[in-house]
Amino acid sequence: MSERDRKYTVLFVDDEPRVTSALKAIFRREYEVSIANSGIEALSIMESSRFDVVVSDQRMPGMLGNQFLAQVTKLYPQTMRILLTGFMDKQAIVDSINEGEIYRFINKPWRNDEMREVVAEAALASEIPALPTVSDTQEASAQFKKTLSSHSTKTSADSDSKTKDHALLMMEQAKDIRHQIRRFCSDHSIMIYGTQNIEQAVAAATSRKNIGVAVIELSEDTRTALQTINLLKRARPEIITIALTEEFDAHTAVDLINQGQVFKYLAKPIDLAGFQTTIENAFVRHRFLKKHKAAHKRFKVEKTKGSVVSGLQEMFGRLVGNTDKNSATT
Known part of the structure; x- marks a missing residue:
């Protein structure tokens, strides 16, 4: 399979398995989907796999979504980052702008059509160089x-x-x-x-x-x-x-x-x-x-x-x- 023909890769991160299972079911036909139930687990997966898009929940034990995405920004700047926000933690949301460089916020519960549109846009954008040389x-x-x-x-x-x-x-x-x-x-x-x-x-x-x-x-x-x-x-x-x-x-x-x-x-x-x-x-x-x-x-x-x-x-x-x-x- 050529680089052009490959499926985009997406990693969904949420501490609730039912959420990651639902997201995988929605996107598995169009994308190569991986799931993780914590930020730490997700970072471990990313050490050996390339991802075009990461979609993370905000409220997770051990490592909040904005903290996880800040790490993704530093380690994998090419990856597009989307944050799911069910509970509006003011400082965390602000930090995700100033440190995580989020592409989009999506409210939980999400609408499938909105999620599909945003992930598709992010996947296409992931092909563009992320940072100045x-x-x-x-x-x-x-x-x-x-x-x-x-x-x-x-x-x-x-x-x-x-x-x-x-x-x-x-x-x-x-x-x-x-x-x-x-x-x-x-x-x-x-x-x-x-x-x-x-x-x-x-x-x-x-x-x-x-x-x-x-x-x-x-x-x-x-x-x-x-x-x-x-x-x-x-x-x-x-x-x-x-x-x-x-x-x-x-x-x-x-x-x-x-x-x-x-x-x-x-x-x-x-x-x-x-x-x-x-x-x-x-x-x-x-x-x-x-x-x-x-x-x-x-x-x-x-x-x-x-x-x-x-x-x-x-x-x-x-x-x-x-x-x-x-x-x-x-």
Whole structure:
């Protein structure tokens, strides 16, 4: 059997045997299915077998699902990761975003059609390279650090040239946080586009192709913020989004992955040491996605519905059209 003809491999992990048996029965005709009843058992199986997709329950004794998937991320980054969530443990869900890099959350009890669709998408995406190459990572990290160390000795013209590939979009209402991020960007020679509302954010993302990272606050109108993140990700999938919040929420965290594929979900006020590492890694990922467009499949988002999204899509299309016309005449 050729590599192209082989069945995709899926590992289902749940501490309840009836659950893993049910999942195996659903998928065994289309996939090569393995099952495990704990994270430890699953890691042992993965030592000798390659898996395209891993679907894990969250609440398991000994090792929680998010802890297991964090290990999978480090050891087997090519494997796509899906988390089943029956009980919404807020911190565990947040950790699964920041450490496990989940492709999707699926609620228990699941719908078979939804599960089939998500697993099929994940299986196809597993063929795409998972991470930047070592050389890409080293190059991007070295350039970021070089920019930081040389900032104070550069002229304004040199600084403008240096920052053209490191642009950040910010949508944040709190003045102290805005100032904190602006100071950080200034110290690290990152160009920043501050926006106050959705329309400004969409306009900036459309017209400023050098924007690689978006830092978006989740204000009281969380739903609108989520729809904004979703639209930006669908329109500019190479933009890496970081969500800021005053207080973590499990349901919002699930939506941030399923609808926005956010890179990190961070609490305010910002921890600058951790923020620097996050921004550096975000730009590394942006450069990789910009160069390897096929990798966008690994970060596909669900489509959202509603009048806000419809209005934003219309505005986005109008802005894109104007940008294309301007480019054609210059």
